[in-house]
Amino acid sequence: xxxxxxxxxxxxxxxxxxxxxxxxxxxxxxxxxxxxxxxxxxxxxxxxxxxxxxxxxxxxxxxxxxxxxxxxxxxxxxxxxxxxxxxxxxxxxxxxxxxxxxxxxxxxxxxxxxxxxxxxxxxxxxxxxxxxxxx
Amino acid sequence: xxxxxxxxxxxxxxxxxxxxxxxxxxxxxxxxxxxxxxxxxxxxxxxxxxxxxxxxxxxxxxxxxxxxxxxxxxxxxxxxxxxxxxxxxxxxxxxxxxxxxxxxxxxxxxxxxxxxxxxxxxxxxxxxxxxxxxxxxxxxxxxxxx
Numbered sequence: 444x445x446x447x448x449x450x451x452x453x454x455x456x457x458x459x460x461x462x463x464x465x466x467x468x469x470x471x472x473x474x475x476x477x478x479x480x481x482x483x484x485x486x487x488x489x490x491x492x493x494x495x496x497x498x499x500x501x502x503x504x505x506x507x508x509x510x511x512x513x514x515x516x517x518x519x520x521x522x523x524x525x526x527x528x529x530x531x532x533x534x535x536x537x538x539x540x541x542x543x544x545x546x547x548x549x550x551x552x553x554x555x556x557x558x559x560x561x562x563x564x565x566x567x568x569x570x571x572x573x574x575x576x577x578x
Numbered sequence: 579x580x581x582x583x584x585x586x587x588x589x590x591x592x593x594x595x596x597x598x599x600x601x602x603x604x605x606x607x608x609x610x611x612x613x614x615x616x617x618x619x620x621x622x623x624x625x626x627x628x629x630x631x632x633x634x635x636x637x638x639x640x641x642x643x644x645x646x647x648x649x650x651x652x653x654x655x656x657x658x659x660x661x662x663x664x665x666x667x668x669x670x671x672x673x674x675x676x677x678x679x680x681x682x683x684x685x686x687x688x689x690x691x692x693x694x695x696x697x698x699x700x701x702x703x704x705x706x707x708x709x710x711x712x713x714x715x716x717x718x719x720x721x722x723x724x
Contacts, residue, residue: 464595536708540713
């Protein structure tokens with residue numbers, strides 16, 4: 444129960460941060476990626492702001508044996524760089540540029556602008572399902 | 579320098595960014611997991627069969643629109659400017675979904691969580707998806723699609 448509460452609170456703070464920072468606005472995100480247009484640096488402030496608490500969190504993580512509400516850490520490896528990583532990131536970046544959305548803002552926008560957000564989210568899940576079937 | 583970009587929201591960006599980082603820190607230190615939205619969304623829907631416990635993933639994913647809704651209530655509305663056509667949503671969504679699964683993460687998992695960990699994998703992925711985003715939007719601009 445406490446774990447579910449932590450996940451729900453974390454998701455809510457995350458979604459609130461996306462909405463407050465302007466990152467749930469596809470035009471603003473696309474404005475950051477639009478180097479030859481009316482460039483909008485806001486996304487860089489969001490990324491910088493998000494990395495600060497997380498950098499401290501990683502420092503704490505290295506000094507504790509287990510997380511507060513779980514028996515152990517379940518973290519991915521950080522070393523292996525392969526073709527899948529590169530091609531996947533390139534395809535994701537293209538979709539991000541085309542739509543102005545990545546997964547977090549797409550889901551958050553279901554509460555703000557449901558119809559276009561739903562089109563994005565359904566397509567995103569379909570893309571994930573295609574990956575699952577083909578890999 | 580910021581005077582050159584009157585439409586930018588550096589203060590809101592920084593505060594919202596801190597909120598995102600605090601949320602990710604809560605997932606890491608509370609549950610021992612990466613707050614990677616693409617992975618959690620795949621797990622919540624059952625598309626991925628490994629990763630976080632499904633109930634945890636569902637709770638996090640429900641939180642995203644819930645938090646956005648609360649900000650919308652508190653601030654009197656959040657601006658979201660979508661393209662007039664649904665085609666970019668569908669094409670972009672397909673590429674985002676497939677690409678984040680193939681590349682094992684998105685802006686949150688690789689960008690926020692991985693870069694702050696100085697993960698070589700995430701630094702590489704973030705550099706590539708940023709570059710790809712810049713190139714894609716440049717092509718759209720010069721192709722008259724913006």
